[in-house]
Amino acid sequence: MTTAASPAETSATSLLRFATAGSVDDGKSTLVGRLLHDSKSVLADQLEAVELASRNRGADSVDLALLTDGLRAEREQGITIDVAYRYFATPRRRFILADTPGHVQYTRNMVTGASTAELAIILVDARHGVVEQTRRHAAVAALLRVPHVVLAVNKMDLVDYAEPVFARIAGEFTAYADSLGVPEVTAIPISALAGDNVVTASATMDWYGGPTVLEHLETVPVTRDPAEDPARFPVQYVIRPQTAEHPDYRGYAGQIASGVLRVGERVLVQPSGHSSVIERIDALGQSVDVAWAPMSVTLTLADDLDISRGDLIVPAAGAAGASQDLTATVCHLHDRPLTPGARVLLKHTTRTVKAIVKEIPSRLTLDDLSQHPAPGRLVANDIGRVVIRTAEPLAVDDYADSRATGSFLLIDPADGATLTAGMAGTAFAAGAPDQPVDEASEGWDF
Incomplete structure (x- = not known):
């Protein structure tokens, strides 16, 4: 029996899911495009297509927002309508980002994009400050229990990179987020169009000594100790191979939703309430003595119980009532x-x-x-x-x-x-x- 690598041992290649949100024209798509471009996460043919589209629209420079605004209606209106997902990586971390719509009409899309996010970047136009849609997106982030929120005060180039403007907006937003119970807010002054503090530090805002957006994304702690959460194992499939070697084999396959499961641990099957003991845990073809979220495993139990897809296996000591x-x-x-x-x-x-x-x-x-x-x-x-x-x-x-x-x-x-x-x-x-x-x-x- 072996033990799988711990989350700490795999942190070098950890995955961060994050979402962007903000009011219309605050620069979300430009920020995402700048982030992809400056971190060298854009393929040559993609960049050529964006350059061509920018020229066709009469732009003097490459419109990086087009890297994410892919729908024809979005390009025509210059706004994000759907949730645009992008995948990229740096030597320090892998990322899945969701560029969500800013218009109030598409609040449901923001909910969809942020539902699995561990971090939300909420953009604010430095000229306008905290507006109604900013408060709405902060409330949605709190509603969805997003553990980390970044306030990106964008278009600082249009307010002469003034520190008092940034400080006023950051103070107002942080106070509102605190009232919602948002556990952490990191405020960063940026210019997505010019690239200030997105991937590289700004030479014109030397009064700011914090991380750039990418530095924060690469270093924000997202690996939780699975032992902190109660174990939950939704059964996805019952395996009955009916082979000569294992005529009575009955395994319960699925992905651990949260917590840790151990061989020899007494568990309950919900909603029936039947009890048994974990006899074996198989992961990637190997038998292990402990497994945790989000590993996909197969469990075998000491007792022959009536278990099917949709049942929930939980520790007897921390069972949720049905x-x-x-x-x-x-x-x-x-x-x-x-x-x-x-x-x-x-x-x-x-x-x-x-x-x-x-x-x-x-x-x-x-x-x-x-x-x-x-x-x-x-x-x-x-x-x-x-x-x-x-x-x-x-x-x-x-x-x-x-x-x-x-x-x-x-x-x-x-x-x-x-x-x-x-x-x-x-x-x-x-x-x-x-x-x-x-x-x-x-x-x-x-």
């Missing part, structure tokens, strides 16, 4: 409204069950974090509170404890369309700025 009632904060993604009484499918990890939306107690206004009680329905881009009843018990964690097992999707059973993205439990880590609260909307925890 229930048919779920209260959650959701972001509605579809153009069809979500209404009380709607019959949906709820997908949680590898399990999909029938469900009904019993109630929509509140809708959140992200502009000022006020609460609108009993809205009657949620339309596209709305974020609200819902009460759901499922046909079968589910072991759902609070989203604050686990983004992997505290999240779910609501799906239209008629055509399979994704309707809503949900986060179980409370929404913000800390109280929002003081707002009047309607008695009918109590229970938001905002």
Whole structure:
């Protein structure tokens, strides 16, 4: 039996998922293009295509925003509509970035792009400061429990690289983010167009002594100790080879969503509550004595239990209770409204069950974090509170404890369309700025 390499041993090639957000024309796509270009992550043919597109649009120089704004409608309007994903690497780290839309109409796309992010870069135009959409994106980052937030004060070249302008914007944003419970904000003054403090340090802002955007992305700690999180193993597939060598083999394959699993550990199977002991853990064809998230493994148990796809294997000491009632904060993604009484499918990890939306107690206004009680329905881009009843018990964690097992999707059973993205439990880590609260909307925890 062997032990797999620890997260610390693989940190040199660790992966950082991050998203960019900001108001329209704040320069998100230009920042991403500059980041790719100056870190030499752009292929020659891609750069030639962007140079040609820039000339066709009458630009005097290469428009790096075109590296990410690939849709025809985006190029015509000069804005980002869809979420543009890009993959690149430096000698220190691998990256997956999501360039998300800035327009309020596409808030749902920002939610999609940031849902798996470990860091969010929120851009602010130095001429305009913190605006309504800046506060909205900060609230979404807090809602999604993004652990690291970078405030990139862009277009510093248009305010003469003035330090007081940067200090005022950074102070205002940090105070607002702190009220939302955002655990960490790093403010960086940049000019994405000129390249100041994106990959290389700015010679014109010598008053700033912090890291560039890329330096921060390469060094921000993202490797968590798996032992800090409760172990959760959603069963994806049951392996029954039925071979002469192993006639009774029954393995449970899947990806560890969080935490650590060990051979000899007593576990529970949710939602049935049956108990057993981990007899063997197989990873990449080898038997190991310990495994952790996000490893893909196969477990065998000491007892022959009725386990199938969608069941959740958890340590007996830290088991989550299974229930048919779920209260959650959701972001509605579809153009069809979500209404009380709607019959949906709820997908949680590898399990999909029938469900009904019993109630929509509140809708959140992200502009000022006020609460609108009993809205009657949620339309596209709305974020609200819902009460759901499922046909079968589910072991759902609070989203604050686990983004992997505290999240779910609501799906239209008629055509399979994704309707809503949900986060179980409370929404913000800390109280929002003081707002009047309607008695009918109590229970938001905002």
